[in-house]
Amino acid sequence: MTPKIARFLAQQQPETPCLVLDVDRVEENFRALKQALPLARIYYAVKANPAPQVLERLVNLSSYFDAASIEEVTACLDAGAAPGQISFGNTIKKVSAIRRAHAAGVTMFAFDSREELEKLAANAPGARVYCRILVENEGADWPLSRKFGTTIESARELMLMAGDLGLDPYGLSFHVGSQQTTTRAYEVAIAKVGMLFTDLTEAGVNLRMMNLGGGFPTRYRDDVPEIDRFGNAIMTAMTEHFGNNLPEMLIEPGRFIVGDAGLISAEVVLVSRRDRNDPVRWVYLDIGRFGGLAETEGESIKYRITTPHDGSPMGPVAIAGPTCDGADILYEKANYRLPLALRSGDRVELLSTGAYVTTYASTKFNGFAPLAEYYL
Numbered sequence: 001m002t003p004k005i006a007r008f009l010a011q012q013q014p015e016t017p018c019l020v021l022d023v024d025r026v027e028e029n030f031r032a033l034k035q036a037l038p039l040a041r042i043y044y045a046v047k048a049n050p051a052p053q054v055l056e057r058l059v060n061l062s063s064y065f066d067a068a069s070i071e072e073v074t075a076c077l078d079a080g081a082a083p084g085q086i087s088f089g090n091t092i093k094k095v096s097a098i099r100r101a102h103a104a105g106v107t108m109f110a111f112d113s114r115e116e117l118e119k120l121a122a123n124a125p126g127a128r129v130y131c132r133i134l135v136e137n138e139g140a141d142w143p144l145s146r147k148f149g150t151t152i153e154s155a156r157e158l159m160l161m162a163g164d165l166g167l168d169p170y171g172l173s174f175h176v177g178s179q180q181t182t183t184r185a186y187e188v189a190i191a192k193v194g195m196l197f198t199d200l201t202e203a204g205v206n207l208r209m210m211n212l213g214g215g216f217p218t219r220y221r222d223d224v225p226e227i228d229r230f231g232n233a234i235m236t237a238m239t240e241h242f243g244n245n246l247p248e249m250l251i252e253p254g255r256f257i258v259g260d261a262g263l264i265s266a267e268v269v270l271v272s273r274r275d276r277n278d279p280v281r282w283v284y285l286d287i288g289r290f291g292g293l294a295e296t297e298g299e300s301i302k303y304r305i306t307t308p309h310d311g312s313p314m315g316p317v318a319i320a321g322p323t324c325d326g327a328d329i330l331y332e333k334a335n336y337r338l339p340l341a342l343r344s345g346d347r348v349e350l351l352s353t354g355a356y357v358t359t360y361a362s363t364k365f366n367g368f369a370p371l372a373e374y375y376l
Contacts, residue, residue, distance in 0.1 A: 001263055001306075001351065004376050009265060009349075016347065017287035018372035021049070021262030021354050023057050029257050030061055033216065036231030040249040043087055045214050046072040048254025048355040049262075053375035055079035058257075066214075066252040070097040073106060083107070089173075089252065091116055091132055091148055098123040110173060112150045117158055121165035128170035129162055130211055131155045133196070135189040137177030148175065152196050159200050159207075171209025171247065172197055178255060179301065180215035181224050183233035190234070194241035207247065210238075214252040218259030218352050221302045227256065255355040262354025264292070264303075264371075268346045269322050280316045283338060285348070288321010288328040292361035292371050293350075296330040304351040309339035323366045 002022040009020065033042060043066040044058050050072060058065070059080040066089040067073045076086050083105025088098075091112040098109070102124035109124060111117045112132040120129055134149030150158070155172065162169040174193050176185035193210065201207050212234060217224040238246055270284040287293060295301035305319075314337040321328040342348075361371040 001349065002261075005263060008374065008376055014265065014372065014374060016265050016267040017285070017291060018265050018374060019262050019292075019353065019358055020265060020374045020376065021051070021054075021258070022376050023053050023261070024376075025261035026054055026057055026258055026354075027061060029261065030058065030063065032227055033231075033251075033253055033256060036227045037234060037249070037251060039235070039246065040212070040251045043089070043211075043250055043252045044257055045089075045252050045254030046076060047359060049258040049358060050075050051358070051373065051375055052079055054258060055081070064250075066254075067101075067106075070094075070100050073101050073104065077104065087250075087252075093119070095119055095123055102127060108170065111158070112148060112155075114158060114161070117162060117165065117167070121162075121167055125166055126168065128168045130171040130173050130209060131158055131162075133172060133174045133189075133193050135174045135176060135185075135192060137175075137180075137185070152192070155196060156200060159205055160203065163205065169200075169205050169207060171207055171211060171250075172200075173211030173213060173250075175213030175252075176215045178215055179217045179220075181217055181222075183225060183230055185215070186212065186230065186234050187237045190237040190241060194238075197247065198241075209248040209250060211250040211252065214254055214256075216251075216253050216256035218255050218355065220352055221304050258354040260352040260354065262352075262357075264350040264353045264357065266348050266350060268342060268344055268348060270344055271342055280318055281338075281342075283317045283319050283342065284322060285319065285330075286322050287350075287371070288323055288330060290323050290325065290328060290362040290365045291321060291368060292357040292359075293321070293330055293353075294360035295356055299331055299334045302331070302334055303353060305336070305338065306349045306351065307339055307342055308346055308348075309341040312339045312341050314338060315340045322368065325366075 004022045005020050043064040045066045047068045056079045064085045065076045068090040086106050087108045088101050089110045091110050108128045132149045159169045174189045267286045317338045318332040319330045
């Protein structure tokens with residue numbers, strides 16, 4: 001919690017649940033990442049938090065943007081980004097979205113299949129394209145390896161085909177998984193994709209770019225490596241495989257940029273026990289998985305929770321949301337402990353919730369209003 005957020009909560013006491021985000025912290029994170037990887041162009045993953053206040057600050061910092069939809073492309077343009085600063089990074093795009101983005105001046109698109117490549121050739125002629133490679137996501141709390149990416153063999157064929165279709169085979173990309181907690185994941189992926197890069201270059205393809213994806217972590221309950229460690233590991237691996245002839249490097253951070261810039265202020269709706277002898281209390285909050293905390297699925301992302309009673313005796317809890325849905329359970333197995341004094345009506349804060357919360361929030365499931373947002 002930044003001092004600015006603490007003051008806002010104390011003075012304004014906004015109704016819960018709400019997100020409160022310090023945009024200055026977004027800038028601090030952007031600058032820290034730029035310092036850790038000065039040779040890489042930062043393409044902010046808009047899906048993490050597309051608020052105009054965030055996008056406008058990043059435009060002022062000369063950031064680039066990774067958009068997952070035509071709506072995100074439009075949001076970036078509305079925030080002042082130039083079309084050349086936007087990559088349409090989703091490998092699954094409607095033809096209408098491709099046409100609109102290309103007409104707006106966006107020239108860089110991702111793909112990972114022949115079918116998508118052919119759609120790009122037909123609807124974004126001459127565009128720069130990059131192929132997403134499937135890599136291991138071991139070490140990631142939120143893996144992304146099942147839905148996206150193609151094999152090395154297929155990527156080679158597709159990149160050779162891209163030029164024949166009138167496209168510019170610009171580069172290769174990978175993603176080691178969101179909330180990646182190990183530097184080794186990047187080292188292994190760079191080695192794998194780097195060999196294909198060299199192979200295609202020797203085959204006459206004019207590759208110039210390696211997109212290292214995102215994955216840089218935010219601290220939740222557990223410590224994670226500092227961003228400098230990721231920067232050092234990435235640059236060591238890139239130098240090992242490319243020597244002094246480094247390609248253009250792109251990175252697509254989302255969580256790292258906005259994650260710890262915001263928090264959720266919530267209210268305890270109920271604290272109860274299923275049985276009077278059960279040591280585990282059930283704590284129900286006025287926000288749950290359908291209110292924006294979707295990344296608690298499988299108890300993957302474990303947010304830190306603070307209460308007015310911190311420092312007093314604690315006990316085990318299960319934590320759930322307010323809806324009439326049995327799946328709306330945040331944590332039951334992750335060994336959460338909260339103060340025994342916690343009561344209905346207490347306000348609590350879920351820290352580092354600036355990423356992937358507002359964009360996951362449902363629209364009035366069970367009649368609950370969408371998550372309120374405050375940007376400071």
